[in-house]
Amino acid sequence: MHWDEPRPSRCVEYGIREYTAHLLDIPSTYDRRKGCEYTPVTINGFSLETPTYCDDKGWWSGVFGHWHLDNQTICTPYWASPLEDVGCTGEGSGKHRLQARLWNLQSGDDWDHMCATTPVIIHGVEYPSPTSCHDWGIIYGMYGIWDVDDPNCLSLIDQTGKELAV
Template identity: 40%
Template sequence: MNLPSNWTHRVEACKATPLVVHGVSYFPSTCEDKGPGVVIGRWEIDQNEPDCATYWREYTDKGCTSERSGKRRIEHYLENLPVGCDWREFCATTPISFHGMHFTGAQECFQRGLETYGNWELNDPSC
């Protein structure tokens, strides 16, 4: 806030401005100049608060992707998504383990209405 729109060091000012959360000071991981009057900082904060984390639920086996494909499609619903966030980024970076495998995020992300879902295609010889 309060940066002159014609000042050339707006991004540097953002990077030097800490955010205090629960008494701990954090500097932004990135700052972006969006044009006159708008500089956006992004903080990545981990204070071990599970209520603030996204997670996958509602496992759905969508069946074989096609006959003789050798692939089965699994779909999960992404829960606890912050309002106004980049749902694609959260979908691609929320980890999950199922069927004895671990994934760092969904292989494919989409929205149905205002809800976010992730898809995974797994090898399945029965398909």
């Protein structure tokens, strides 16, 4: 048994790309899943003992291995800079909202998962992911939204414009 040439596929999260290959020449009496799980492969010069997961598509289509390789620069989207300041999330919330569009997504990427795993640094603090992600379509794109602690967002203002104690 051996793998055909592993091919790059989609980005599965920030910095991680999936590669797939078809397992060839499986003896008819051999357990196809074990063949997948125990046949090593070399991808981009790295020897890998087992796939991340196996996909048995049936007798006629075959068995496919899927590997997730990290440090894949093509899978490093980035946030628009500077982040857009949306202001306090609400009176007395203690949270300040920032948002940014996510750029450099590749065809076939899961936009939601790429957004949820793309880090950013805000005021010297690294955030591994946004508070939430919003897909605003092909024209406006995928946006990350961060609600960060801000003591300036703690005060409440009454209807006369007078600040109230919290």
